[in-house]
Amino acid sequence: MDKLLVVKIGGNIIDDDGKLIAFLKSFARIDGQKILVHGGGKLATRLAEKLGIPQQMVDGRRITDEGTLQIVTMVYAGSVNKTIVSHLQAAGCNAYGLTGADGNALLAHKRVGTETDYGFAGDIDRVNTDFVSSLLELGLTLVVAPITHDGRGQLLNTNADTIAQELATALSHSYETHLVYSFEKAGVLLDASNDDTVIPTLTPSAFQKLKEAGAIYAGMLPKLENAFAALDRGVTKVIIGKAEHLPALIAGSAGTTLSHE
């Protein structure tokens, strides 16, 4: 089985040109088949402010009204995606950008039946793994913007963490898949304010014990539950840490590596 690396980069990297370019150079140097999933950082919020479109966040998720959908489509699929693609190309990595609408890569439905009306927010129904695999086989590195579609002409705003997880799990049937979640912290921390307290490895049973002991920062719990779900669904390894440490994260010498017992 070929190896596949799926990396999700968070907003803090995208908001900092210098950090972004350094990260992309280090990402470009990684051998083998790979997918980069990006968020949008604060650019969408700043553009909305300039255009006078009020933004509403509930539990860290953006409420996507029609004006906001236009903004995130422009920022995520246009500005951020093409900036990343052009810098990867400059670093010798044959990158190709896409949303879930392109090639029907990620089919979703508008979220309904929740207490909060999230507007044009999409939950993924299907990953078109044949299509994604055929692009990877052309030697392309895929750069995925967090926009999906419903197959009936409606674009939908979709959480980038979820896209990374869905891609990684769906492709784990054809590839030995490693999933890297990069964020602000150095890994899963015993003390959320101290980057020196990284837990280097976590198995489901160790996670359970730490959780019962209340040793894991509450904000990390949903991310970790999702990460373990990805392992259960076929992903070989999930690594959580700082994007700046990418080569070390992959080598297992930084961040937190989640794996089966």
Place this chain on the structure above:
Amino acid sequence: MDKLLVVKIGGNIIDDDGKLIAFLKSFARIDGQKILVHGGGKLATRLAEKLGIPQQMVDGRRITDEGTLQIVTMVYAGSVNKTIVSHLQAAGCNAYGLTGADGNALLAHKRVGTETDYGFAGDIDRVNTDFVSSLLELGLTLVVAPITHDGRGQLLNTNADTIAQELATALSHSYETHLVYSFEKAGVLLDASNDDTVIPTLTPSAFQKLKEAGAIYAGMLPKLENAFAALDRGVTKVIIGKAEHLPALIAGSAGTTLSHE
């Protein structure tokens, strides 16, 4: 040799949601391999106005300063491209959007040495025909936004007519290529104000005679010179007419068809 259709749609269609969706449905129904190249319409100008970024046009070309490049990247590669892709998908056409940066499809350089400084405007050096062909062979319909790159991390604003011409001529070595330029008028007109005066067919010698007689509207001359250049460089047929007439344009029953003697 397989057939390939390259269609360029102009701004007037993109600015009108109803017309755009009707056009995309008719485009989706065309059999065979095809590429759609789109401009940006007035959306970029309107967004620039809202953001207070002054726009300067010289001879119908936009001067692309840094703020304007960000706007056209967002509007062309984000909003317009993904709207088109999602509507084509809804119409059963497996569309995939790209800029020239994606897969290094269109390598360009920043225009220099001209009297006017066009800013981040790109002139195309190379079409990556192997890559474009391999996408077409996957059964994808390509939707191309008028943004290219220089291979060193710089995105560039590039005229959509030129992109359509460069793609069509480069691919004419591998495909029997027909190029459709859609615009506001019903075709090449003897009387620019009367859509009933369409010249149905034009050969280079007939064009020469009409030009010498001053019978062709001056504004059409550069478009026609470019179209005949595409024929000289390998394109089998160039058709000029209204996007609303697409099936008739392809059937040769509307618009102006340019071909060799």
